[in-house]
Amino acid sequence: MTAASAEQRGEPIVSVRDLQVRFQTSDRRATVKAVDGVNFDVRRGETFGIIGESGSGKTTIGRALVFLLNPSAGAILHDGIDPLALSRREFQSHRRDYQIIFQDPNAALNPRMTILASVLEPLELARVGSRTERERQAREALERVGLPQEFGERYPHQLSGGQKQRVVIARALTLKPKLIVCDEVVAALDMSIRGDVLNLFADLQRDLGLTYVFITHDLAVVSHISERVAVMYLGQFVELGPTEEVAERPLHPYTIALLSAEPRPLPSSMRQESRIVLQGEVPSPIDPPSGCRFRTRCPHAQPLCTERVPEWRELKPDHWVACHFADRPNFSPN
Amino acid sequence: MGEGQLAQRKSEVAREGARPLLSVRGLGIRFKTTQGIWQATRRIDFDIAPGERVGIVGESGCGKTITGLSILRLLPGNFAGLDGKILFDGVDLASCSARQMRAIRGKRIAMIFQEPMSALDPVFTVGHQIAETLRVHSNVGEEEARARTLEMLRRVGIASPERRIDDYPHQLSGGMRQRVMIAASLICGPQLLIADEPTTALDVTVQAQILELLRDISETSKTALMLITHDLGVVAETCTRMITMYAGEVIEDATVDEALVRPLHPYTSGLLRSLPHLSPRHGRLPSIPGRVPSITEMPAGCRFRARCAHAAKGCEAEQKLQDAGGGRKVRCWRFAELNLPGALHPPDTSASARVARQ
Numbered sequence A: 001m002t003a004a005s006a007e008q009r010g011e012p013i014v015s016v017r018d019l020q021v022r023f024q025t026s027d028r029r030a031t032v033k034a035v036d037g038v039n040f041d042v043r044r045g046e047t048f049g050i051i052g053e054s055g056s057g058k059t060t061i062g063r064a065l066v067f068l069l070n071p072s073a074g075a076i077l078h079d080g081i082d083p084l085a086l087s088r089r090e091f092q093s094h095r096r097d098y099q100i101i102f103q104d105p106n107a108a109l110n111p112r113m114t115i116l117a118s119v120l121e122p123l124e125l126a127r128v129g130s131r132t133e134r135e136r137q138a139r140e141a142l143e144r145v146g147l148p149q150e151f152g153e154r155y156p157h158q159l160s161g162g163q164k165q166r167v168v169i170a171r172a173l174t175l176k177p178k179l180i181v182c183d184e185v186v187a188a189l190d191m192s193i194r195g196d197v198l199n200l201f202a203d204l205q206r207d208l209g210l211t212y213v214f215i216t217h218d219l220a221v222v223s224h225i226s227e228r229v230a231v232m233y234l235g236q237f238v239e240l241g242p243t244e245e246v247a248e249r250p251l252h253p254y255t256i257a258l259l260s261a262e263p264r265p266l267p268s269s270m271r272q273e274s275r276i277v278l279q280g281e282v283p284s285p286i287d288p289p290s291g292c293r294f295r296t297r298c299p300h301a302q303p304l305c306t307e308r309v310p311e312w313r314e315l316k317p318d319h320w321v322a323c324h325f326a327d328r329p330n331f332s333p334n
Numbered sequence B: 001m002g003e004g005q006l007a008q009r010k011s012e013v014a015r016e017g018a019r020p021l022l023s024v025r026g027l028g029i030r031f032k033t034t035q036g037i038w039q040a041t042r043r044i045d046f047d048i049a050p051g052e053r054v055g056i057v058g059e060s061g062c063g064k065t066i067t068g069l070s071i072l073r074l075l076p077g078n079f080a081g082l083d084g085k086i087l088f089d090g091v092d093l094a095s096c097s098a099r100q101m102r103a104i105r106g107k108r109i110a111m112i113f114q115e116p117m118s119a120l121d122p123v124f125t126v127g128h129q130i131a132e133t134l135r136v137h138s139n140v141g142e143e144e145a146r147a148r149t150l151e152m153l154r155r156v157g158i159a160s161p162e163r164r165i166d167d168y169p170h171q172l173s174g175g176m177r178q179r180v181m182i183a184a185s186l187i188c189g190p191q192l193l194i195a196d197e198p199t200t201a202l203d204v205t206v207q208a209q210i211l212e213l214l215r216d217i218s219e220t221s222k223t224a225l226m227l228i229t230h231d232l233g234v235v236a237e238t239c240t241r242m243i244t245m246y247a248g249e250v251i252e253d254a255t256v257d258e259a260l261v262r263p264l265h266p267y268t269s270g271l272l273r274s275l276p277h278l279s280p281r282h283g284r285l286p287s288i289p290g291r292v293p294s295i296t297e298m299p300a301g302c303r304f305r306a307r308c309a310h311a312a313k314g315c316e317a318e319q320k321l322q323d324a325g326g327g328r329k330v331r332c333w334r335f336a337e338l339n340l341p342g343a344l345h346p347p348d349t350s351a352s353a354r355v356a357r358q
């Protein structure tokens, strides 16, 4: 690693400030506050995990980070600059540095295009180099994700799920991005293959200096791959910190409940005696609860939690939480 | 003695003692496709004791769903033949008439699926559907059916069931629909509930609620549970015994604790090792190369051979599901000499792995 990049490592590559994203419901009668006031930095070279149940706003954040949708309020800075302030042309070339990959490779690949043609497509749209140069880059990307040469001539239906996801990764790599948002990228893969793809992400990060925002509902996956993790609930972050801290010394009652709910493949002698089973389901983001949004399911809720929104505070170095009582020691069941 | 150990002891006692509730012997299913007739599952042997909770695990395509469906004889249209016996309480379901099967299905054996919408009819209220199941199988009046439906909805954890009973399925959340489906499946008090990936589409906090419900119902009503899932954590939390399937066959059968700590089959061990753990490690995850063969390309001999790190001369022979002692079974002739790691294999020391990443 060169001195310059060593210095840069850990600097924010993305800064998110008071991000809000709102949607109209399909009948246009109500507003969904899909993301409602989120703050964080993604540091260069890290894997930043975002965990939360479905509907909590993870995908919406991911899409906003790569400007597939525009914030309703707040700001997203890439390397300190606001991409929305760029000219159209500058914006088009800038956004190549920030890619996103989704769960379903079938949705990302055209069934009538060969694998090579699919991987070439972004290069062609961006008019990078000559035709032979583009083809060289596409083949190189396929090789990087561990697909043999002859796969270039095949069609998506001839590949397994894991292989197709590799093609999608290759496609994102061709434009040499700095950051990739990975949204549930291993959720659709079988267990025995998931490990392979996670290993590939780790290898690519090491070799290419990539930064990842890794979005998943799977606690074990996020613990495995990320250095820091944010826990989302109903459009907001409730906790953010180093993965080890969050997984082993969680501060927020929701994080504690999530960890407790995770079924673990451990023999009975090693499993927790009692688990916290949260009551009810996540309320609607159209009309979230007042005060702390988790209060309708929180086993520790107090009158104050209805009245006041908990502050987002750094309770321990680098470890943030939004709960009025997170500094009280009796939250954890252990 | 912990709760889990106690449950395990009970299940061992149950297995050795009473006649099994379900006894599957040599079960195989064939399908017709445009390329001919293919064997999807074969030589499936297992027992489920009354009230026992058994997990059926394996990756997708291993034959778990087909096995569940064949017990109820709910096979797809291109079904081309069934071999073997399915003894349920002494009756061979494989040779029952369609009428006899209708009397068993829903009453003595019930099944729930990953997507409750596929089993619930969108044009009827949930109350109507549950009550209907009851009225088909027993001679109860409308009023009593409604009363019992309300009670069952309450039992499966639906708050204010009086308000929900006249809702249509689309008005309910995913977790709520799964509860309704469980209520419908349990209303006739079946002896066996087959649950095919019942929590796969649900969030983890709702999954925990549903698994607790299934466990609780099986304990209080002595309903046996056959829980089909790809998630080994779900089996560990819910079941006492684990049957692993690979490429249409049963390859291991053991108590959950034995299978997790000391798996005997290389496939079971590989699955356990490939799981990321909650305690952050950041090391490389072991994986199993290759993939589950499709029904048209089943290899001869041990079906796991092409992916097995322990394949040796001798593995090209057909493998029998053999007795491994202590009530365990395994389909691998090398099991005694292989000392395979389970879920508790020593994790990569995270510090050194992390340095390697930088």
Ligand SMILES: Nc1ncnc2c1ncn2[C@@H]1O[C@H](COP(=O)(O)OP(=O)(O)O)[C@@H](O)[C@H]1O
Binding pocket: A023, A024, A025, A026, A032, A033, A034, A052, A053, A054, A055, A056, A057, A058, A059, A060, A061, A285
């Ligand atoms: N295009 C859209 N129109 C209306 N509502 C949307 C749209 N996209 C997402 N939502 C809503 O925003 C909330 C957050 O969704 P999403 O970001 O997809 O959550 P997650 O990825 O955590 O499951 C949900 O309530 C979802 O229904």
Ligand SMILES: Nc1ncnc2c1ncn2[C@@H]1O[C@H](COP(=O)(O)OP(=O)(O)O)[C@@H](O)[C@H]1O
Binding pocket: B031, B032, B033, B040, B058, B059, B060, B061, B062, B063, B064, B065, B066, B067, B076, B077, B078, B079, B293, B294, B295
């Ligand atoms: N109707 C069918 N016709 C042909 N093959 C089928 C049919 N249904 C399932 N199969 C095949 O049988 C095998 C087992 O399928 P299934 O029981 O659904 O597996 P699992 O539930 O373990 O994922 C798979 O290879 C699948 O492709």
Ligand code: SF4
Binding pocket: A252, A253, A254, A292, A293, A294, A295, A296, A298, A299, A300, A301, A302, A305, A310, A322, A323, A324, A325, A326
């Ligand atoms: S602020 Fe109150 S309701 Fe919210 S998480 Fe903390 S204790 Fe629970």
Ligand code: SF4
Binding pocket: B265, B266, B267, B302, B303, B304, B305, B306, B308, B309, B310, B311, B312, B314, B315, B319, B331, B332, B333, B334, B335
């Ligand atoms: S029989 Fe041979 S190839 Fe098959 S699982 Fe055992 S060791 Fe592996």
Ligand SMILES: [Mg+2]
Binding pocket: A058, A059, A060
């Ligand atoms: Mg999403």
Ligand SMILES: [Mg+2]
Binding pocket: B064, B065, B066
């Ligand atoms: Mg299945």
